[in-house]
Amino acid sequence: METLLKPTLYTSEGALLGGRCTCGHVFFPMQGHGCEVCGRHGADLQPMALTGRGKLLSSTVVHLHADKARATPFTIGKIALTDGPVVRTLLVDPVQQIAPGTEMVTALVPVGTGDDGSAILDLRFKPEH
Amino acid sequence: MARTLKDLRPVYVVGVGWHRYQNPSDTPYVTLGVTAIREALADARITWPSAESAYVATALLGMASGRPMLRHLGATGIPLSHVENASASGSTAFRQACIEVASGLTDVSLAVGVDKRNPVRRDSTGMDNLAEDAIAQFTHFSLLTNEYAHRHKVSFEDIARVAVKNHRNGAKNRNAQRQQERSLDEVLGGKKVAGSLTALQCTPIGEGAAAAIVASEDGIKRLGIDPGRAIRVIGSTARSERVYAAGLGFDAVLTKETTEIALQEAQVSPQDLDIIELHDAFTVEELHYIENIGLCPEGQGVHLLKDGALDIGGRCAVNPSGGLIAMGHPIGPTGIGQIGEITLQLRGEAGARQHPKARTGLAHMVGVGAVCYVHLLQRP
Numbered sequence: 001m002e003t004l005l006k007p008t009l010y011t012s013e014g015a016l017l018g019g020r021c022t023c024g025h026v027f028f029p030m031q032g033h034g035c036e037v038c039g040r041h042g043a044d045l046q047p048m049a050l051t052g053r054g055k056l057l058s059s060t061v062v063h064l065h066a067d068k069a070r071a072t073p074f075t076i077g078k079i080a081l082t083d084g085p086v087v088r089t090l091l092v093d094p095v096q097q098i099a100p101g102t103e104m105v106t107a108l109v110p111v112g113t114g115d116d117g118s119a120i121l122d123l124r125f126k127p128e129h
Numbered sequence: 130m131a132r133t134l135k136d137l138r139p140v141y142v143v144g145v146g147w148h149r150y151q152n153p154s155d156t157p158y159v160t161l162g163v164t165a166i167r168e169a170l171a172d173a174r175i176t177w178p179s180a181e182s183a184y185v186a187t188a189l190l191g192m193a194s195g196r197p198m199l200r201h202l203g204a205t206g207i208p209l210s211h212v213e214n215a216s217a218s219g220s221t222a223f224r225q226a227c228i229e230v231a232s233g234l235t236d237v238s239l240a241v242g243v244d245k246r247n248p249v250r251r252d253s254t255g256m257d258n259l260a261e262d263a264i265a266q267f268t269h270f271s272l273l274t275n276e277y278a279h280r281h282k283v284s285f286e287d288i289a290r291v292a293v294k295n296h297r298n299g300a301k302n303r304n305a306q307r308q309q310e311r312s313l314d315e316v317l318g319g320k321k322v323a324g325s326l327t328a329l330q331c332t333p334i335g336e337g338a339a340a341a342i343v344a345s346e347d348g349i350k351r352l353g354i355d356p357g358r359a360i361r362v363i364g365s366t367a368r369s370e371r372v373y374a375a376g377l378g379f380d381a382v383l384t385k386e387t388t389e390i391a392l393q394e395a396q397v398s399p400q401d402l403d404i405i406e407l408h409d410a411f412t413v414e415e416l417h418y419i420e421n422i423g424l425c426p427e428g429q430g431v432h433l434l435k436d437g438a439l440d441i442g443g444r445c446a447v448n449p450s451g452g453l454i455a456m457g458h459p460i461g462p463t464g465i466g467q468i469g470e471i472t473l474q475l476r477g478e479a480g481a482r483q484h485p486k487a488r489t490g491l492a493h494m495v496g497v498g499a500v501c502y503v504h505l506l507q508r509p
């Protein structure tokens with residue numbers, strides 16, 4: 001058994017739970033507040049599963065972090081998703097140098113164990129090849 | 130048809146003052162604030178009852194901090210507003226004071242910024258996020274540093290030279306939080322925070338205060354203020370972030386569109402600028418912003434830096450105060466402190482930091498949100 005840490009944001013297949021406006025703007029995460037491009041809301045915003053693939057714009061190894069629960073070093077990547085949005089989050093490898101332009105893909109990694117003994121998975125990115 | 134600041138009544142900075150920016154201490158914010166205001170009043174050679182309105186810029190003091198401070202100057206009953214706009218709080222308060230005077234509603238208005246290093250509190254938008262808790266401001270700017278270095282084939286050592294220049298300027302500023310010159314080796318050798326960013330390439334968030342008094346020509350005449358020391362505010366422009374193409378840095382694009390409007394409205398070209406005070410919370414920002422303000426093409430900022438063109442005495446003195454890296458960044462005061470430095474420079478009163486023949490200055494501030502503020506000041 002496995003549990004997702006943030007099931008409102010991604011699926012167990014590594015798809016990102018975004019949305020699309022009737023104006024064509026694709027965004028992440030899904031929200032109903034309103035479209036950042038045109039202001040439409042409600043039924044004009046529909047859920048859209050994003051592929052979880054994209055190109056690395058930049059990454060950096062973080063050496064210092066105020067929250068001790070998050071052990072350093074870790075690496076943050078900024079990824080332009082194939083579907084449009086840019087996301088920033090943790091990469092699987094905490095210290096690997098990855099060249100900008102590298103094709104990236106989502107991966108689920110265990111980050112803890114739930115009360116029922118099941119693994120808790122969180123989403124990261126890693127190079128596709 | 131909307132009008133620009135330049136179309137309204139002329140507005141001038143007539144008094145500036147500070148409480149030194151410093152590491153967090155037991156000093157009450159009231160002491161910080163009244164010290165800066167009294168210095169600005171003394172600089173203008175006027176007294177508190179001449180101020181007709183007050184804008185208090187603060188991001189971290191909590192609700193209604195202004196009146197418990199201002200009452201110690203004598204409770205004159207003037208209108209008082211609090212302005213919170215992240216790093217741009219001070220710039221925003223200054224703009225509101227300028228607009229009020231330019232509109233004719235008041236002749237003399239005060240903008241004061243004051244802050245202590247309290248925790249930042251931001252309410253939830255109701256939307257979850259992947260790992261925003263892991264992305265500090267320095268991590269955001271480390272990502273931009275790596276992007277800049279890669280795209281323009283620039284070394285991290287050269288980017289760090291921004292800090293060497295700004296620490297050198299701050300060493301000559303009695304109001305700076307950091308007043309010590311630093312060699313490139315010292316800057317690079319310090320504690321690494323993220324990627325190539327070291328502690329001395331990042332702003333030390335601290336506490337302090339800055340004040341600026343603005344006045345109309347009527348106010349200057351009526352109060353007998355020396356018009357020879359009054360610096361005109363020839364432009365004030367504010368923008369907030371739009372949706373930009375993937376891969377464009379919003380801080381830089383927002384700076385570009387805000388500055389273009391400001392320069393055009395004031396009919397000033399980037400080559401006319403003698404002084405720039407800009408938001409260098411992290412070294413790479415200075416390069417991004419001078420390029421987007423239009424001092425040089427994108428990716429060429431390091432050449433100007435290494436040629437000394439951005440030094441005091443160079444082509445355009447950038448952050449002669451020491452900038453956010455050395456002068457410091459107590460949040461509420463920062464944007465008003467920039468106005469103070471430019472005022473000193475344009476009057477020729479900047480002492481050891483004086484840039485020769487300074488006539489036109491630009492103050493630039495970005496704030497989380499993101500927002501961007503640009504002010505243009507000129508010696509008449």
Ligand SMILES: [Zn+2]
Pocket residue numbers: 021022023024025035036037038039040
């Ligand atoms: Zn839309």
